[in-house]
Amino acid sequence: MTDPEALIDAARRAAVHAHAPYSRFAVGAALLLTDGSIVTGTNFENASYGLSLCAETVATATASAAGRLGDIVAVGIVGGRMGAADVVSVRPCGRCRQVLNEAAQMGGRDLAVHCAGLGGGTIETYRLSDLLPHAFGPADLGIGGIA
Numbered sequence: 001m002t003d004p005e006a007l008i009d010a011a012r013r014a015a016v017h018a019h020a021p022y023s024r025f026a027v028g029a030a031l032l033l034t035d036g037s038i039v040t041g042t043n044f045e046n047a048s049y050g051l052s053l054c055a056e057t058v059a060t061a062t063a064s065a066a067g068r069l070g071d072i073v074a075v076g077i078v079g080g081r082m083g084a085a086d087v088v089s090v091r092p093c094g095r096c097r098q099v100l101n102e103a104a105q106m107g108g109r110d111l112a113v114h115c116a117g118l119g120g121g122t123i124e125t126y127r128l129s130d131l132l133p134h135a136f137g138p139a140d141l142g143i144g145g146i147a
Contacts, residue, residue, distance in 0.1 A: 004074075
């Protein structure tokens, strides 16, 4: 199993490629899969704002496109102002928590969520169920495993 530092490092490498010309706030996400492989994503902003995509959503959609949605076991997330040395931990937004919950329930597991700042700092670790208690998801529709 990959340690939190490795996931956070992968998320930082991904964040370099964030398309965030409007907010100038880069976010990178790295998903650990059951076989030890890592899938990454970055935020992708759009001039119409509402069509922007979060890094966690991009990474989760990438895993799903590869047929690996249920294989996600952990996520590393970093974020901060581009060109700054932000060290305050960034946690997933509500929408991303719901998207990650979909993967968690399809895989029948409670994901570890590791969060840090773009420029370093302490890694905070949570269980997805702590970040999104009483979540609605596939299990409520009789699909997937647990969570």
